[in-house]
Amino acid sequence: MSHKVLLDYGSGGRASHRLIRDLFLKHLHSPGLSRLDDAALIQDLSGPLAMSTDTFTIYPLFFPGGDIGSLAVHGTVNDVAMLGAVPKYLSCAFLLEEGLEMHELEKIVRSMALAANNCGVQVITGDTKVVPRGAADRIFINTTGIGRVIADPAPSGSSAEPGDAVLISGTMGDHGLAVLAHRQGMDFETAIISDSRPLNDLTVQLIREVGQIHVFRDPTRGGLATTLNEIALQSALEIIILEDRIPVSQEVQAGCSFLGLDPLYMANEGKFICILPEILADKALKVMRSHTAGKDAALIGHVQEGHRGRVVLRTSLGGQRLLDMLEGEQLPRIC
Amino acid sequence: MNLINEFKDPALCRHILEQIQAEARTPFRVMEVCGTHTVAIFQSGIKSLLPENLTHISGPGCPVCVTSDQEVGAFLNLAGKNLLLATFGDLMRVPGPGGHSLKAAQAEGARIQVVYSAFDALQLALSNPRDKVVFLAVGFETTAPTVAATLKIAREQSVSNFFVLSMHKLVPPALAALAADRDIQVNGLLLPGHVSAIIGVEPYSFLSREFNISGVITGFEPLDMLQSILILLRLSKQKQPKVVNNYKRVVADQGNPRALAVMQEVFIPGDALWRGLGNIPVSGLKLRKEYNQFDAWQVFDPKAPDIQMPPGCKCGQVLKGQILPHECPLFRVGCTPASPVGPCMVSTEGSCAAFFKYSL
Numbered sequence: 001m002s003h004k005v006l007l008d009y010g011s012g013g014r015a016s017h018r019l020i021r022d023l024f025l026k027h028l029h030s031p032g033l034s035r036l037d038d039a040a041l042i043q044d045l046s047g048p049l050a051m052s053t054d055t056f057t058i059y060p061l062f063f064p065g066g067d068i069g070s071l072a073v074h075g076t077v078n079d080v081a082m083l084g085a086v087p088k089y090l091s092c093a094f095l096l097e098e099g100l101e102m103h104e105l106e107k108i109v110r111s112m113a114l115a116a117n118n119c120g121v122q123v124i125t126g127d128t129k130v131v132p133r134g135a136a137d138r139i140f141i142n143t144t145g146i147g148r149v150i151a152d153p154a155p156s157g158s159s160a161e162p163g164d165a166v167l168i169s170g171t172m173g174d175h176g177l178a179v180l181a182h183r184q185g186m187d188f189e190t191a192i193i194s195d196s197r198p199l200n201d202l203t204v205q206l207i208r209e210v211g212q213i214h215v216f217r218d219p220t221r222g223g224l225a226t227t228l229n230e231i232a233l234q235s236a237l238e239i240i241i242l243e244d245r246i247p248v249s250q251e252v253q254a255g256c257s258f259l260g261l262d263p264l265y266m267a268n269e270g271k272f273i274c275i276l277p278e279i280l281a282d283k284a285l286k287v288m289r290s291h292t293a294g295k296d297a298a299l300i301g302h303v304q305e306g307h308r309g310r311v312v313l314r315t316s317l318g319g320q321r322l323l324d325m326l327e328g329e330q331l332p333r334i335c
Numbered sequence: 336m337n338l339i340n341e342f343k344d345p346a347l348c349r350h351i352l353e354q355i356q357a358e359a360r361t362p363f364r365v366m367e368v369c370g371t372h373t374v375a376i377f378q379s380g381i382k383s384l385l386p387e388n389l390t391h392i393s394g395p396g397c398p399v400c401v402t403s404d405q406e407v408g409a410f411l412n413l414a415g416k417n418l419l420l421a422t423f424g425d426l427m428r429v430p431g432p433g434g435h436s437l438k439a440a441q442a443e444g445a446r447i448q449v450v451y452s453a454f455d456a457l458q459l460a461l462s463n464p465r466d467k468v469v470f471l472a473v474g475f476e477t478t479a480p481t482v483a484a485t486l487k488i489a490r491e492q493s494v495s496n497f498f499v500l501s502m503h504k505l506v507p508p509a510l511a512a513l514a515a516d517r518d519i520q521v522n523g524l525l526l527p528g529h530v531s532a533i534i535g536v537e538p539y540s541f542l543s544r545e546f547n548i549s550g551v552i553t554g555f556e557p558l559d560m561l562q563s564i565l566i567l568l569r570l571s572k573q574k575q576p577k578v579v580n581n582y583k584r585v586v587a588d589q590g591n592p593r594a595l596a597v598m599q600e601v602f603i604p605g606d607a608l609w610r611g612l613g614n615i616p617v618s619g620l621k622l623r624k625e626y627n628q629f630d631a632w633q634v635f636d637p638k639a640p641d642i643q644m645p646p647g648c649k650c651g652q653v654l655k656g657q658i659l660p661h662e663c664p665l666f667r668v669g670c671t672p673a674s675p676v677g678p679c680m681v682s683t684e685g686s687c688a689a690f691f692k693y694s695l
C-alpha cells in the first residue's frame with residue numbers, strides 16, 4: 001500500500017478492497033465485519049434498544065490520553081450507555097482526506113480496535129470515503145452504536161425529580177484543557193491528560209446494583225454547566241450545585257485560572273452525571289468510588305422545584321449565582 | 336503552601352465580608368476597570384454577598400467593549416480587502432455598522448483566524464508567506480508589550496507580510512477622564528492587577544492627588560477583591576484618599592521596566608477614541624514611524640467611517656457606570672449574548688454579558 005491515502009482507496013475498486021482487508025479488517029475484525037456484506041446482520045439484540053450516532057473531528061488528532069480513534073469509540077459507546085443500555089455493536093464510517101499519512105490512519109484504527117475491545121463492543125459494519133485534498137481536514141470519523149436497554153424505565157434528561165441528588169463520576173475539565181493545551185503547544189508543569197474512557201461498565205453496575213437512575217448524562221462539549229442546564233430545561237426543574245463539592249484536579253484548576261477559563265464549561269470524555277433519589281446517593285457513590293471510572297465521584301448538588309430550567313451555583317464563599325449555558329465557545333481572557 | 340487556595344479560603348473571605356458589612360454604613364460606589372475583575376466578582380459569588388449600600392460598577396475595563404465604532408468599522412473594512420486577519424476570538428461577533436461582524440464577513444468569504452496572542456499572528460504570517468496577515472490589536476498595557484515584542488521580532492527578521500492594526504488603549508488616561516467627569520459618581524476604584532504589573536503604582540497617583548479618589552491595585556482571587564474593597568471603605572471613612580498596592584505578590588511598585596521599555600520602543604502614545612468616553616488625549620498607542628511598514632493604519636488605510644451605534648444601546652452609559660446593564664431597555668429583551676446589540680454583551684468580559692450570564 002502507498003504510504004499516503006489516495007483517492008483510489010475510496011473508489012470501491014481493488015484499492016478500496018486492499019485498504020479494507022489490510023487495514024480495517026486486520027485491526028477491527030469481528031464476525032460481522034468479516035462477512036463483508038452490504039449490511040451487518042444482528043441476531044442477538046431484542047427488547048428496548050438504544051442507538052446513538054456521533055461524528056468526530058478534532059485537532060490535534062493525537063493528544064495526551066487519546067486520539068480521534070479512541071474518542072470516536074468511547075464517545076458513542078458512552079452515549080448509548082447513558083440511556084441505561086449495554087452497548088454492543090458499532091458502525092464506523094471514515095471520511096479521509098487525500099494525502100493523509102497511512103501510518104497515522106493505521107495508528108487511529110489500531111487505537112479504535114483497542115478501545116472497542118475495552119468497551120466490550122464490536123465494529124460490525126463500516127464505510128470509507130476519500131475526498132480530494134482540502135475537502136476535509138485529514139480525517140473525520142462517524143460511529144453509530146447500538147445496545148440493549150437494561151434500565152426500566154430508561155434514564156432520561158427529562159426524568160429528574162425534586163429531591164433527587166446530583167452525582168458526578170469524577171474530576172471536571174481534563175479533556176477540554178488537555179486538548180486545548182496540546183493544540184496551543186502549552187507546557188504545564190504536570191501534564192494534563194484527557195479523561196477519554198468507556199463508562200458503560202460502571203453505568204451498568206449502577207443500574208444493576210443501585211437502580212432507580214433518573215438521569216445519566218455525560219458532560220462532553222459545553223462541560224458540566226451546559227449539561228446541567230439541558231437537564232434542568234428538559235425536566236423543568238431547578239438544579240442547585242455546590243461549587244466546593246465539584247471535583248477539579250489541581251492541575252486543571254491552575255491551568256484554567258492561568259488561561260481565564262472555567263473548568264465547568266470544559267469538555268469531558270470520561271465522566272458522567274448521575275441523578276437519582278437522595279436516599280440512594282450514598283449507595284451509588286460507594287459503587288462509583290470502587291470503580292476506576294468513578295474513583296473521584298462526588299455528590300455535587302440536588303434538584304428542586306424552584307425556578308424551572310435554571311441552574312444555581314452556591315459558591316464556596318456562600319454566594320449564589322446563575323450557572324448558565326455558554327453562548328459559543330469559551331475564549332481565553334484578553335484582559 | 337498553595338497560594339491560589341489561600342486566597343480563595345472561604346473562612347477568611349467571610350471574615351472580611353463581615354468587616355465590609357460593618358463598614359458600609361452609607362452608600363458607597365466602587366468601580367473596577369478590568370474585565371477579569373468583572374468576571375471574577377460575579378463568578379465567585381461576591382456580587383451576591385455585598386451589602387446593599389455597596390454598589391459595584393464595571394467601568395471601561397473590557398478591551399473589546401471600549402473599542403470605538405470607528406475602529407470596528409475599520410477592521411470590518413479590512414475584512415473586505417483580501418487580507419488574512421488574525422484576531423482574538425472576542426472580536427469576532429462585535430456588531431459594526433448594519434449589524435455586520437467579522438463572523439458574518441467570514442461566512443461571506445473573508446479569511447479570519449482566531450489567535451491567542453500577537454506572536455501566534457506572526458507565526459501565521461511566517462507560515463503563509465503569500466498572504467498579508469493583519470493582527471487586530473486590542474488591549475491595554477497588559478497586551479501591548481507582547482505586541483511590541485512581536486513587532487520587534489518581525490522587524491529584526493524583516494518579515495514583510497505582517498501588520499498590526501493598533502487599537503491599544505491606556506488605562507490611566509481613561510481613569511483621569513472618568514474622574515474628571517462630574518456625572519460619574521465613584522467613591523473608590525479597584526485598579527487592574529494585570530495592567531498594574533506592567534505600569535506599577537505611580538501612574539495612578541493623580542487619582543488621590545487631583546481627584547480625592549482612592550484606588551487599590553487588586554488581584555483576582557476572592558480574598559484579593561474583598562480586602563481591596565475593605566481598604567477602600569476604610570480610606571474613605573478616614574477621608575484620606577490614597578493609591579494602595581494590594582497585589583504585591585505580583586505587582587512591583589515600579590511595574591515591569593523591561594515590558595515598559597519595549598512598549599516605548601515600538602509605540603508612541605496618541606489620542607484614542609473610547610466607546611462611551613469619546614476622544615481622550617494620549618490614551619492610545621500608535622506605532623512609531625520606524626515601524627510604519629507594519630502599521631496597518633498606514634499601509635491599508637482602512638476607512639474608519641463615522642457611524643452610529645444601533646439606537647437604544649446604552650453601552651456608553653454602562654461603561655461609565657451611569658446605569659447598570661439591566662437598566663438598559665434592550666437588556667435581555669432585544670440584546671442577548673445570542674444576538675448582541677452592543678459590544679458589552681458580546682465580549683465574555685463585558686459588563687452586560689457578565690450580568691446576563693451570572694445574575695440570578
Ligand code: SF4
Nearest residue numbers: 649650663670677687
Ligand atoms: S444591554 Fe445590550 S444594548 Fe444595552 S447597553 Fe448592554 S450591550 Fe448595549
